[in-house]
Amino acid sequence: MFWRHALVSSVILASSASSSAAAQKPQPIIGLITKTETNPFFVKMKEGAKAAATARGAKLLSGAGKNDGDNAGQVTAMENMIAAGAQVILITVNDSKAIIPTIRRARANGVLVIALDSPTDPVTATDALFATDNYKAGQLIGQYARKALGTRSAKIATLDLLPGHPVGAQRHNGFLKGFGLAAPTASINTLGKPAEVVCMADSYGDQAKGQTAMENCLQKNPEINVVYAINEPTAAGAFKALKSAGKEKNVVLVTVDGGCQGVRDVGSGAIAATAQQYPLKMAALGVEAGVAFVHTGKKPSGYTDTGVALIAGKAIAGVESKDVKTGLDLCFGRK
Amino acid sequence: MTSLKERLPSLGFIGPVLALLAACAFFATQTDRFFTGANLSLVLQQVMVVGVIAIGQTLVVLTAGVDLSCGMVMALGGVVMTKLASESGVPVPLAIASGIGVTSLFGAVNGLLVTAIKLPPFIVTLGTLNIAFAITQLYSGAQTVTDIPEPMTALGRTFALGGTSTVYGVVLMLALYAVAWFALRETASGRHVYAVGNNPEATRLTGIPTHRVLMGVYVMAGACYGIASLLSVARTGVGDPNAGQTENLDAITAVVLGGTSLFGGRGTVLGSLVGALIVGVFRNGLTLMGVSSVYQILITGILVILAVTADQLSRRGQGGR
Amino acid sequence: MADAFTPFTVTPHGDATAPKLVMQASGLVKRYGHVTALDGMDFELRDGEILAVIGDNGAGKSSLIKALSGALVPDSGDIYLDGNRVHFRKPLDARRAGIETVYQELAVAPAMTIAENLFLGRELRRGGMLGTVLRMLDKPRMLRETAEYLAELKIGIRSMTQAVETLSGGQRQGVAVARSAAFARHVVIMDEPTAALGVKEGTQVLELIRRVRDRGLAVVLISHNMPHVFQIADRIHVARLGRREAMLDPKRVSMSDAVAVMTGALRGDEVNEAASAREV
Numbered sequence: 001m002f003w004r005h006a007l008v009s010s011v012i013l014a015s016s017a018s019s020s021a022a023a024q025k026p027q028p029i030i031g032l033i034t035k036t037e038t039n040p041f042f043v044k045m046k047e048g049a050k051a052a053a054t055a056r057g058a059k060l061l062s063g064a065g066k067n068d069g070d071n072a073g074q075v076t077a078m079e080n081m082i083a084a085g086a087q088v089i090l091i092t093v094n095d096s097k098a099i100i101p102t103i104r105r106a107r108a109n110g111v112l113v114i115a116l117d118s119p120t121d122p123v124t125a126t127d128a129l130f131a132t133d134n135y136k137a138g139q140l141i142g143q144y145a146r147k148a149l150g151t152r153s154a155k156i157a158t159l160d161l162l163p164g165h166p167v168g169a170q171r172h173n174g175f176l177k178g179f180g181l182a183a184p185t186a187s188i189n190t191l192g193k194p195a196e197v198v199c200m201a202d203s204y205g206d207q208a209k210g211q212t213a214m215e216n217c218l219q220k221n222p223e224i225n226v227v228y229a230i231n232e233p234t235a236a237g238a239f240k241a242l243k244s245a246g247k248e249k250n251v252v253l254v255t256v257d258g259g260c261q262g263v264r265d266v267g268s269g270a271i272a273a274t275a276q277q278y279p280l281k282m283a284a285l286g287v288e289a290g291v292a293f294v295h296t297g298k299k300p301s302g303y304t305d306t307g308v309a310l311i312a313g314k315a316i317a318g319v320e321s322k323d324v325k326t327g328l329d330l331c332f333g334r335k
Numbered sequence: 336m337t338s339l340k341e342r343l344p345s346l347g348f349i350g351p352v353l354a355l356l357a358a359c360a361f362f363a364t365q366t367d368r369f370f371t372g373a374n375l376s377l378v379l380q381q382v383m384v385v386g387v388i389a390i391g392q393t394l395v396v397l398t399a400g401v402d403l404s405c406g407m408v409m410a411l412g413g414v415v416m417t418k419l420a421s422e423s424g425v426p427v428p429l430a431i432a433s434g435i436g437v438t439s440l441f442g443a444v445n446g447l448l449v450t451a452i453k454l455p456p457f458i459v460t461l462g463t464l465n466i467a468f469a470i471t472q473l474y475s476g477a478q479t480v481t482d483i484p485e486p487m488t489a490l491g492r493t494f495a496l497g498g499t500s501t502v503y504g505v506v507l508m509l510a511l512y513a514v515a516w517f518a519l520r521e522t523a524s525g526r527h528v529y530a531v532g533n534n535p536e537a538t539r540l541t542g543i544p545t546h547r548v549l550m551g552v553y554v555m556a557g558a559c560y561g562i563a564s565l566l567s568v569a570r571t572g573v574g575d576p577n578a579g580q581t582e583n584l585d586a587i588t589a590v591v592l593g594g595t596s597l598f599g600g601r602g603t604v605l606g607s608l609v610g611a612l613i614v615g616v617f618r619n620g621l622t623l624m625g626v627s628s629v630y631q632i633l634i635t636g637i638l639v640i641l642a643v644t645a646d647q648l649s650r651r652g653q654g655g656r
Numbered sequence: 657m658a659d660a661f662t663p664f665t666v667t668p669h670g671d672a673t674a675p676k677l678v679m680q681a682s683g684l685v686k687r688y689g690h691v692t693a694l695d696g697m698d699f700e701l702r703d704g705e706i707l708a709v710i711g712d713n714g715a716g717k718s719s720l721i722k723a724l725s726g727a728l729v730p731d732s733g734d735i736y737l738d739g740n741r742v743h744f745r746k747p748l749d750a751r752r753a754g755i756e757t758v759y760q761e762l763a764v765a766p767a768m769t770i771a772e773n774l775f776l777g778r779e780l781r782r783g784g785m786l787g788t789v790l791r792m793l794d795k796p797r798m799l800r801e802t803a804e805y806l807a808e809l810k811i812g813i814r815s816m817t818q819a820v821e822t823l824s825g826g827q828r829q830g831v832a833v834a835r836s837a838a839f840a841r842h843v844v845i846m847d848e849p850t851a852a853l854g855v856k857e858g859t860q861v862l863e864l865i866r867r868v869r870d871r872g873l874a875v876v877l878i879s880h881n882m883p884h885v886f887q888i889a890d891r892i893h894v895a896r897l898g899r900r901e902a903m904l905d906p907k908r909v910s911m912s913d914a915v916a917v918m919t920g921a922l923r924g925d926e927v928n929e930a931a932s933a934r935e936v
Binding site: 039067199206212219220 | 366368373374377380381384465468472473476477478479481493567570571572573575577578580581618619622623625627628629
């Protein structure tokens with residue numbers, strides 16, 4: 001009789017133990033929504049997320065907008081992922097305002113939402129933000145450019161993104177600050193224009209438009225000796241224009257991103273320096289925070305700087321930088 | 336016995352030319368860096384790609400259609416020809432021909448959908464725009480193609496002209512405009528394009544094979560986008576899968592500013608060159624003046640409305656529809 | 657004995673005593689599902705005459721005209737041109753046979769010039785290399801010939817380089833008629849030529865039609881305008897219920913009689929017999 005009781009009790013104990021173990025460790029389902037599918041920056045982010053998820057026994061769902069700026073696609077992706085049981089959403093938002101109602105609904109249902117790379121507006125609409133400090137990125141390349149210019153008096157051209165874009169403003173103003181000029185603070189969305197900036201033109205982040213913008217700036221002021229470009233395709237276009245005008249040797253060209261093509265351009269000397277961002281780290285941190293949330297209920301909060309490093313072809317005293325080889329190891333895109 | 340009126344360019348063309356001259360005069364007074372040979376030559380190079388796309392777009396708009404896929408198809412052509420040449424080792428002329436072949440094929444698809452399935456061109460080209468974009472991204476792996484064999488960028492080489500220099504691509508653009516102008520004005524096929532746009536039913540009733548005319552228009556437009564992609568590769572030195580994102584609207588703007596009616600049947604192809612130059616001049620001039628590019632966008636928008644209004648008013652005055 | 661308004665039976669090559677027939681049709685049938693557009697329609701057109709085709713809506717006049725101009729292929733029945741059997745599968749076939757049509761909507765491109773419209777689809781090229789290799793149009797010649805065609809029909813338009821949309825309704829009709837007359841070899845078909853015009857311009861177009869006939873072309877016209885029909889037609893073909901109800905002579909029957917035959921209130925042979933009786 002005792003043994004029968006013991007058998008039944010132990011079976012009951014065992015089953016309740018395993019079910020409570022299961023209750024304590026549900027598989028985290030994490031949804032990653034990027035701006036687009038194909039931009040190498042986001043391809044890298046997805047890789048990092050997948051690796052981190054596998055390492056922690058989490059399941060990764062992924063989706064994206066159709067193109068840069070596609071909010072509706074991201075809304076649909078988020079709704080589908082939550083319906084599929086995602087407890088955590090990591091998102092690089094296409095539209096910092098339009099996505100907010102969807103995020104609010106998700107959070108009201110207990111889903112953790114973390115913004116990666118691009119903040120929402122207001123930034124508190126998500127539980128947390130893991131992103132590059134674009135202002136700091138600008139500062140790094142600004143400092144480098146100032147030192148690389150040496151004693152020459154600066155005549156700066158800025159090839160910006162487009163009017164009113166926060167990331168464009170942060171990089172531009174950070175660059176000015178790092179260069180040692182009067183500059184707006186990180187929260188301002190308008191572009192600073194001290195006297196040393198002799199030309200400002202928009203490139204929309206596009207290589208061909210960057211080339212046109214640089215050509216026109218050189219027409220305006222042939223003595224330009226420093227060029228800040230919003231991203232690496234723009235810088236590539238600017239370099240072509242400088243080369244056609246025979247000015248590529250005397251101009252310090254700096255930019256932001258850290259994609260593999262851009263780092264190669266630093267290696268070849270087309271770009272003097274670039275500030276490298278780490279989409280893989282953003283994704284990995286996001287997955288880690290998500291898993292922690294699912295297991296312990298602990299939510300991340302505030303802004304976490306995912307780091308930015310200066311990759312320079314030539315090291316300069318007084319400015320910390322990494323070399324091209326390191327940059328190539330850490331870059332996103334095709335190596 | 337051709338009257339003088341028959342030989343003079345129509346009023347629809349004079350308006351855009353005056354606008355262009357006025358813009359040039361304005362910028363010449365605002366900055367002495369505008370009216371130099373080097374700067375003007377630069378503007379020509381900057382409008383070279385959109386200029387050639389606009390030739391194809393003009394053909395389509397003359398038939399009362401619109402081609403939204405032009406920019407993306409151009410990007411596809413550029414990626415195809417550069418990838419074939421740099422990564423697959425295809426000889427440069429064959430790679431270029433392949434790129435133009437692919438863009439012409441897209442034109443044929445557009446034409447088929449418009450003529451055989453009778454879908455509105457706006458919808459058709461909206462669809463092919465997306466398809467071309469997706470194929471470009473997939474084929475290129477979203478990576479810009481660099482390391483292009485030097486001969487492929489030959490059209491980007493400069494040569495001396497007068498006191499300044501220009502690139503061979505500009506010469507090609509001007510030559511293409513001359514060919515298009517002649518064909519549209521002086522050949523039966525060209526007049527049939529106008530007729531199809533002006534009154535497709537009448538054209539059919541007079542025995543002209545309207546489907547063949549439309550197919551020809553869309554395929555030729557596709558070929559233009561292919562040539563434009565070669566010029567883009569020559570100018571930037573790369574095959575960029577993200578090129579051409581705004582070129583469809585830029586080309587339509589050039590066509591409209593040039594006086595061609597979106598309702599079809601009226602306009603000139605040379606007007607599109609003027610339209611493209613107007614946009615290029617404003618972009619260049621405002622940068623030289625240090626004015627924010629937002630104003631360039633604003634002015635372009637105002638000019639487009641003025642151009643369409645002028646077209647409408649002139650037709651009302653003539654008792655047209 | 658055959659006279660002006662008794663229909664002939666088909667005479668493939670004509671006989672010496674009968675007026676020459678430039679076009680004939682017998683037993684034309686066309687059905688669309690349950691709807692019968694032509695139910696054994698006969699037709700004849702004499703050389704050099706102006707024949708008006710009248711009939712109520714659905715009587716088959718449009719379908720008849722379309723069959724003659726190649727825009728419709730009959731299910732059965734024959735069409736003869738100059739005594740020879742013809743099969744038109746598309747409008748171009750009829751055009752090539754020398755039959756031109758002036759459509760009710762005129763089929764002109766309004767933004768293009770008079771000369772361009774006249775030669776639309778039939779443009780003239782320059783001689784030599786310019787024409788064959790470069791395929792360049794001979795615009796001076798087209799302008800000249802357009803002016804000649806219009807002058808021949810006494811259409812008073814000064815400049816051949818005017819856009820058609822700047823012309824009045826009557827002038828536009830004139831251009832369309834001139835185009836057909838210029839290229840027709842046997843027959844000009846006109847669909848409601850005066851329908852959209854005011855009194856003065858309508859009368860001018862009637863004059864124009866007479867001049868076309870005077871050039872040696874036979875004219876078939878559809879019209880709802882009875883006064884115009886009676887002013888201009890040599891004979892009247894009345895269509896009813898997909899068949900030819902009667903041939904009437906406008907000089908011998910009245911307008912109200914014609915309308916009565918059209919609507920079926922009177923029969924065609926009754927009206928003609930009454931007319932003959934009056935003349936005796």
